[in-house]
Every structure is written in structure tokens, then in C-alpha cells.
Amino acid sequence: MERIPILRMGKVLLVTIQVDMHDQLAVTLQDDLTSKIVETGARGVLIDISSLEVVDSFIGRILGNIANMSRVLDAQTVVVGMQPAVAITLVELGMSLPGIRTALNVEKGMALLQASMEADEAELEVPDASLED
Amino acid sequence: MTTRIHEILKKYSSELLTEWLAAIVTSGVRRDALMKEAELREQCSEFLRLLIQATESGNLTDITTSGYAGVREMLDRLSRSRSLQGFSPSETAIFIFSLKQPLFDRLRRELAEQPQSVVDEMWSATSLLDKLGLYTTEVHQRTREEVIVRQQQEMMELSTPVVQLWDRIVCLPLIGTLDSGRTQTVMETLLQRIVETGAEIAIIDITGVPTVDTLTAQHLIKTVTATRLMGAECVISGIRPQIAQTIVHLGVDLAGVVTKSSVAGAFNWALKRLSQSVTSSGARNAVGKV
Numbered sequence: 001m002e003r004i005p006i007l008r009m010g011k012v013l014l015v016t017i018q019v020d021m022h023d024q025l026a027v028t029l030q031d032d033l034t035s036k037i038v039e040t041g042a043r044g045v046l047i048d049i050s051s052l053e054v055v056d057s058f059i060g061r062i063l064g065n066i067a068n069m070s071r072v073l074d075a076q077t078v079v080v081g082m083q084p085a086v087a088i089t090l091v092e093l094g095m096s097l098p099g100i101r102t103a104l105n106v107e108k109g110m111a112l113l114q115a116s117m118e119a120d121e122a123e124l125e126v127p128d129a130s131l132e133d
Numbered sequence: 134m135t136t137r138i139h140e141i142l143k144k145y146s147s148e149l150l151t152e153w154l155a156a157i158v159t160s161g162v163r164r165d166a167l168m169k170e171a172e173l174r175e176q177c178s179e180f181l182r183l184l185i186q187a188t189e190s191g192n193l194t195d196i197t198t199s200g201y202a203g204v205r206e207m208l209d210r211l212s213r214s215r216s217l218q219g220f221s222p223s224e225t226a227i228f229i230f231s232l233k234q235p236l237f238d239r240l241r242r243e244l245a246e247q248p249q250s251v252v253d254e255m256w257s258a259t260s261l262l263d264k265l266g267l268y269t270t271e272v273h274q275r276t277r278e279e280v281i282v283r284q285q286q287e288m289m290e291l292s293t294p295v296v297q298l299w300d301r302i303v304c305l306p307l308i309g310t311l312d313s314g315r316t317q318t319v320m321e322t323l324l325q326r327i328v329e330t331g332a333e334i335a336i337i338d339i340t341g342v343p344t345v346d347t348l349t350a351q352h353l354i355k356t357v358t359a360t361r362l363m364g365a366e367c368v369i370s371g372i373r374p375q376i377a378q379t380i381v382h383l384g385v386d387l388a389g390v391v392t393k394s395s396v397a398g399a400f401n402w403a404l405k406r407l408s409q410s411v412t413s414s415g416a417r418n419a420v421g422k423v
Contacts, residue, residue: 080364084324087359102364104331109364 004029006036012044012113013037013075018051026062033066037073043120044113045070048106050081060095067100076116077101080109137250138258139188141239146181152235153177160231168218176211176228183207193257196264208265212272217280222273229266233259293319295326302403303332304396308341316352320359327365334403335360338396340371350385357390366406368392370399 002025007014013036015029033045047063049055055063067077080103090097103109142149154177183203190200208229215225236258244251292315298304305323323335337353339345345353353369360367368391372380380387393399404410 079362082363084321084328084359084363087324087362088320088355090362091355091359096358097362100362102362104327104333104364108331108333 002028003032006032008036008040008042011042011117012046012110013040013042014046014048016048016051020054021052021059023058026059030062030066030069034069034073037070037075042075043117045075045077046106046109046113047077047079048081048109049079049086050083050105052086053083055086055090057093057095060090060093060097064095064097064099067097071099076113078103078109078112080104080106136188136191136193136257137240137244137254138193138236138261139185139191141236141243142181142185142188145239146185149232149235149239150174150178150181152238153181153232156231156234157228160227179207180204180211180229188261193261196261196268204265205268208269209272212269213276216273216276220273222270225269225273226266229262229269233262236262289315289318293322295323297330297332298336298400299404299409301331301333301407302336302400303327303330303334304336304338304400306338306341306396310344311342311349311352313348313352316349316356320352320356323356324359324363327360327363333365334406335365335367336396336399336403337367337369338371338399339369339376340373340396342376345376345379347383347385350380350383350387354385354387354390366391368399368402370394370396 002019004015004017004019004025007016013033015033017029019025036042037045045066047066049063063079067079070077078101079097082102101112103112154174157173157177187201187204192198192200195201196205211228212225216222237255240254240258241251244254292309293305293307295303295305303323303326305319307319311319323337326332327335337356339353342349357367357369369387370393372392372394391402393402
């Protein structure tokens with residue numbers, strides 16, 4: 001059965017979608033990704049959709065679901081590389097995907113994830129530091 | 134079968150040419166600023182030559198036949214160039230119509246003994262020249278329309294200049310009325326430029342937009358959302374007081390959209406967002422206020 005590979009890079013899971021998404025594939029990805037987040041304890045998920053030419057409302061909703069599910073599992077999701085045509089289509093479909101964070105490319109998406117993970121850790125460290133004082 | 138008109142054209146071509154030129158001058162159509170006399174003479178003699186060829190077959194009624202191909206091609210060229218030079222359609226048509234007088238004079242003199250055939254010949258000559266004259270008008274108009282269509286396309290392309298203001302900041306100054314066709318182009322161009330330049334912030338400046346209706350406002354919001362989906366941020370600047378009132382009265386929700394009063398304000402916001410600042414070289418510590 002066809003699957004989309006999920007790569008692990010430190011605390012980040014990397015998903016690069018390079019085939020045309022059909023509905024079953026999207027559902028499989030959602031299942032795989034959630035179990036992988038729990039399995040690896042990942043803090044971030046980066047989904048690269050730069051090769052996707054077409055996104056329908058179902059795929060859009062799955063992307064939104066993935067973002068919400070990973071937030072529940074304590075991981076942040078960033079969708080990167082959305083093509084202008086795809087963005088226009090989604091907006092025309094009335095899907096603004098409010099829960100999803102986005103970035104222009106993988107590099108910027110990584111930087112965004114890194115920054116927010118550092119911010120999280122800093123937040124955790126602050127009470128410790130105040131105790132030491 | 135040859136007609137009398139053809140014979141006269143052939144026999145008196147040089148006299149007709151001279152008289153025709155004189156008629157054009159008296160009709161006041163010759164415009165020395167736009168066209169040299171030699172050029173006009175050249176055009177007249179070419180037209181006469183082609184007309185003689187065309188009328189040789191005896192066909193004086195149907196100018197769409199292959200016999201008139203040369204005449205039509207020449208009139209096409211002439212009409213096009215005149216249209217671009219700024220002649221009016223009637224000026225172009227009068228170029229043909231003014232041939233009537235010299236031609237009729239000749240007909241009258243040649244056929245003085247047969248008054249009945251004078252009328253017939255004149256009728257066929259006048260209808261032929263009318264058709265040719267109208268043909269020039271048609272081509273003239275078509276050329277104008279082509280120019281208008283081309284200009285429309287060029288304006289469409291020119292009307293969406295996406296300029297790079299800074300590293301990772303692009304700006305799209307919009308001027309004029311936004312219709313749905315234009316807003317679509319605006320959205321596509323902006324998103325495409327964001328991909329090309331890797332810009333993280335896009336400023337849409339609508340200082341030059343006189344009015345905003347619900348549809349335009351909706352399109353702007355769509356553009357902002359699409360920009361966000363691609364991973365960049367969008368800020369709208371230069372909303373006029375009247376537009377702000379309209380937007381609120383129409384109940385358009387701009388809550389999720391960052392707005393600034395001027396491009397300068399939006400640029401400042403963008404710099405802060407990217408944690409960049411402009412310092413004046415004189416005072417190193419002073420942060421440049423935009």
C-alpha cells in the first residue's frame with residue numbers, strides 16, 4: 001500500500017508530499033503521523049507541499065486536522081511551500097485554515113519550528129532560574 | 134470586357150493624378166505635419182495603378198473578388214498607417230472620395246455625346262469608390278480597436294507592479310478602480326512574486342484606490358488569507374477615511390487583517406516584525422523613525 005514517508009530529524013518530523021494526494025492517502029498519513037509523534041516524542045511537524053499542484057477541500061481539512069491533532073499531542077505543525085494556485089483555490093473554497101502555521105519554504109519552516117521550540121524550552125526554564133535566585 | 138471607366142483611368146492616369154492631388158489639397162485633408170507631399174503623390178499613383186489593374190476585368194461592383202486583392206491590400210496598409218499617424222476616419226475616406234470629381238469630369242467630357250451612359254457610368258464609378266472609401270473606414274476602425282485592446286492588456290500588466298522595498302519585504306501599490314478581473318490579477322501577481330523573491334511580508338497599499346465595495350474588500354481579505362497560507366504576512370495600508378467608513382458600514386470584517394494608515398507605517402511595522410531597523414549614519418544609536 002502506498003504511503004507517504006515520514007522522516008525524523010531530531011525533534012522534528014519531516015513529511016514531503018511528492019505525489020498527488022488522494023483521500024485514502026491523506027487519511028493514512030494522518031494515522032501514521034499521529035502514531036509517529038507519540039512514538040518519537042516529536043515536538044514539531046513540518047509538511048512540505050511545494051510539489052502539490054491541486055488541493056481539494058478534503059485534503060485541506062485533513063491538513064487542518066493534522067495540525068490540531070499534533071497540537072493536542074504537544075507538537076507544532078508548519079505547512080511550507082504552498083503554491084500560489086493552491087492558496088487561491090483554498091481561499092476560494094472558503095478554507096483559510098486558521099489553525100495552521102505556514103512558511104515559504106522548508107528552510108524558513110525549520111527556523112520557525114526551531115524558534116518556537118526554543119521559546120517553549122525557555123518558558124520552562126524561567127521558573128527554575130527564578131528558584132535559584 | 135472593359136468598361137469606359139477603366140479606359141478613362143488608363144488613358145488619363147497622369148492627368149487624373151494631378152487633378153486628384155489638387156482636389157485633396159482643396160478638400161483640406163492634406164496634413165503637411167503628418168505627411169509629405171511626395172508620400173501622398175506616391176500613394177495616389179499606386180492606388181490609381183492598382184485600380185486600373187482591378188477594373189480591367191470589367192468588375193466594378195464586387196470589391197471582395199481576387200481582382201481587387203491588390204487594391205484592398207494597399208488600402209489596408211494606407212489606412213493602418215494613417216490610423217496610427219492620427220488621421221481621422223473621414224480624412225482617410227476623403228482620400229478616396231476626392232477622386233470622384235476628377236473622374237466624373239473626365240467621364241462627362243468623354244461621353245458628352247451620350248448623356249444617358251454618363252449617368253450609368255457615374256453611378257457605377259461612385260458606388261465603386263464609395264465601397265473602397267468605406268473599406269478604408271472599416272480598416273481604420275479595426276486598427277483603432279486593436280490599439281485599444283493592446284493598451285488594455287498593457288495597462289492590466291502595468292497596473293500591478295510588485296516592488297521589493299527591503300530584504301524580504303515587497304510592496305504592491307494599487308492605483309485606480311479595482312474590478313474583479315483586476316483583483317484576480319493582483320492576487321496572482323502578488324503571490325507569484327512572493328514565491329520568486331521569498332518575501333515574508335507583503336504590503337498592499339490602496340492609497341490610490343478611490344472606492345472600495347464589498348466585492349473588492351472581500352478580494353482583499355482573500356488575498357491576505359492566501360498570502361498567509363503561503364507562509365508570508367500581509368498588511369494593508371493607505372485606507373482612506375471614506376473607505377474606512379464604507380467598510381464599517383458594509384459590515385466587512387477586517388479583524389484578522391493588519392492595517393496601517395500609510396506605507397511608511399506599514400514598512401516600519403514590517404521592519405519590526407523582521408527584527409530589523411534603520412539607523413542614521415550620523416547618530417549611531419538613534420533608530421531611524423520612518
